[in-house]
Amino acid sequence: MADQQYFKSSVQISRPFLTSKAVKFLQKKTIPDYQTYKQRISHVLSFLLSLTRLLKFPSRTLESAMLYYQRYYLFNHFSTSSNIDVAIAALFIASKNEDTIKKLRDIIAIANPLRNAPNTNEAIEENKKVILNFEKKMLETISFDFRTYHIDELLIRIAKDLKLSVDLTYLAYMIAFDSFQTEVSLKTPQHATAIACIIIAAKFREENSVFPLNSAKYKCDRALVNEALFEILELYINNYNYGSLADMYPNDKESFIKIRINIKNEINLKDLDERSLLNDGFYNIKNYNVSDTGSARYMLGNQEKRFYEEVDAQENYKESTEPKKVKLH
Amino acid sequence: MSDIAANYTKEKKVGEGTYAVVYLGKQVKTKKLIAVKEIKTGMFKDGLDMSAIREVKYLLELRHENIISLLDVYSSENGNLNLVLEFLPCDLEVLIKDKNIVFQQADVKSWMLMILRGVHHCHRNYILHRDLKPNNLLISPTGEIKIADFGLARSLGSPGENLTANVVTIWYRAPELLFGSRHYTSSVDVWSVGIIFAELMLRTPYLPGTSDAEQLEVTFRALGTPTEKNWPNVSKLPWYNSLKIYPPPTRNELKNRFIAASGSALDLMISLTQLDPAKRCSCEEALQTVYFTEFPRPTKPKDLPKKSS
Structure with a gap:
């Protein structure tokens, strides 16, 4: 056949979750200044949150976008000049994958005023090119793996099963929201994170009737839950003001340190x-x-x-x- | 990443749709025929098409003998995404339209069995296909039905989540969708299967509406207009208004329309095409009806009618 062509190829497997060491190992190569990267994440979360609200996306779209954003920077060089474009590309892919699709043009037109960028027709067209280019790279980075699970959905189901009060569940839900800016979604599956959020909320409120919480009932290994626990508590201990709990409980940072000390001997995942x-x-x-x-x-x-x-x-x-x-x- | 030697060839362009070009090719090692679906991307397409995302998302995980298998996902030299699918030369629409072929009762039963098994597999994995029609039911060289085109598929929504009603080709669209319902379940696929069943027996589309409005008319003329009495709360659906009331067909009228259908075939069709989605049977229930256990036995796939060429 005349126009027969052969594929020459490489192959890449999707690994949805990585160990802490693997994440550090990758970030060391891609992120020149980790402190800046961390500050930017909190900024990106609040930027995407405003954008999500204006576009009337559900929180699951935001959750996926934050995951794609962080995953992108495991394999691509981080730079503050383009990270907002990457964030918009992440939200755009998430909106497709979560069945909440909007035209990229419309997303950019709403995003530009938020980031103080010019919002003319030409600017939007120019921007579109940049973001579509990031979209392509990001899709390759996530290995076209579109499986998604959501912390809040699982959290609410588990909370119902545990017969938690609405109040306590709400607190756990807020913790789940804060977890979007931690690296927990790169490391542990969503049911483990959901259980970790419930544990932190219950310990914080000293609602001891929740314990002992048998995570095996929810098909979840305890070491995974602990991994998620450590990750989220780290946010409250090191960057309390970045989390949304700081608004609700401005003077309670100490209690998170106490929670962390009390569980310091718990086992977490074996690392590579x-x-x-x-x-x-x-x-x-x-x-x-x-x-x-x-x-x-x-x-x-x-x-x-x-x-x-x-x-x-x-x-x-x-x-x-x-x-x-x-x-x- | 690691280099892997060439696996597939792309030989001949066999079709082109709005979002993809389909090529025929071979798996180099086994010489097996494959189809490559190259997804078009570009500035005007808003990046990767959502249908492609859905197709990759669901087909990579579904494995069933009555569902098309997605063998590999590639991005090629020009940056386009390529889906390598098993090659399926024929579809059910072609056979229905081919008047040289006679369908036996046992043939129809065999196809229905395979369709329901495939759809059941989607549903037990909480996936709605949302575009079932004869032309998406492909046929393998050995006669097996393979459900294809997952470009509209989605996972079952969580309660409170709004789904779009603008799905399924209108001839196969369930009444709750025609009324603009934003909350629906796997029963929309069951309706489509019921209409396909009717089409297999009639050898012509059962409810061929030409517009959304006419589709309501055609559907209810054939199956009766839903009312509060046979479908509680139907009048609260967005597009339920000023309908002409048709009485539901009597069993005799249906019997006359589907002359060759046995009693149990008619029973199955009636429960697949219940107007009220809550009363419609599930795939699992359909598969357990006497229709599939009574004589004649379903034809073996390899003995089913083939395209006359």
Whole structure:
């Protein structure tokens, strides 16, 4: 056949959750100044929150956008000159994936006044190009993995099952909102985070009837819950003013420190060692040239077995042709 | 990331839709035929199309013999997204329209069985297809039905979430959607399956409306106008107004319309096309009706009628 063409390709598997060390390892490569990045996250959250409100998006769209934003900067260089464009791209993808779609033009037209940018026709067109470019990169970064779960949905179901008061559930819900600016969504699945939010709320209010809380009932490993607990408490301990609880309880930072001290001996997840991170191709910074010159293939975790079979086959092939090899897991 | 040798070839362009171009190709290793759906992107398209997102999202996780399998997801040299799907040469619409083919009762039963199994698999995973029609029911070389085109699919909404009523091709659109309901369930797909069942028996579209308004008319002329009596609270739906009241068809009238249908086939069709979605049966219930256990047995997929060429 005359116009027959071959795919030359690389393959990338989606890993929705990473360990703390893996996250740090990646951020060290992509983020020159972590302090600035952290401050920006809180700013991005409030920017996207205002945008979400004006566009009448539900909070799940905001939640996904924050996840995509943070995930993007695990594999792409962070810079304060473009991070708001990246945030808008994240919200745009989230709006598609959460079935709350709006035209990109409309999103930009509402976003521009919020960020004090010019809002002329030309400016919007120019902006659209920039954001669509980020969209493409972001989709590749998330490996076209569109599975989503939401903390608040699960939180409310678990709270109902535990017969928590509306008041306590509301507090847990606010904590869940604050968790959007932590890195918890990169590390633990949403049901673990939801349980962690309930635990923090109950400990803070000293509602001890909630305990002992059996997370296994919700198909959740206790170590995962603890991982989420540590992550969220870190926000309240180190940056209390960034969270929304600071408005509700301005003088209560100490109680979070106390909660943290009381659980310091709890086990959290086993982490990877540095060597396995260095040797795993997954943790390389995104190289878009691969998909520019050849093509890139994407898989979900449910195809992991096939992924490693293919990679091993490739490794064996390489071994026979060249002396040096890089192992992938 | 790691380099993997070429896996697929793209050989011939076989079709083009609004958001994708479809090519025929081969899996290099196995020489198996595949279809590659290349998603168009560009400035005017607002980035990656939502249909593509939905298709990737659901097909990557659904695995069932009556649902099309998405083998791989690629982004190619030009930056476009490519979905590698199994190659399915025919669809049910082609067969229905092909007047050289005679459908036996057992053939219709076999297709219905496969359609319901596929749709049931979607529903038990809380996924609504929302665009079931003969032309989206593809047929494999071995005769199996494969549900395709998940471009409108979504997961079952949580209570309080508004869904769009503007889904499903109008001929196969359930009455609650025609009334503009923002809350609905898997029963919208069940309705479509019921209308497809009717079409398989009639060999012509059962409710071919030409506009949204006429679709209401056509639907209710055939199946009766819903009222508060047979569908409580129906009058509260947004577009329920000034309807011409048709009486529901008697069993005899239906019997005359579907001459070849057995008693249990008619029973199944009636419960699939209940006006009130709460009274409509589920796929699971449909699969357990006597229709599927009584004689004649469903035809084996490989013996089903094929496209005459």
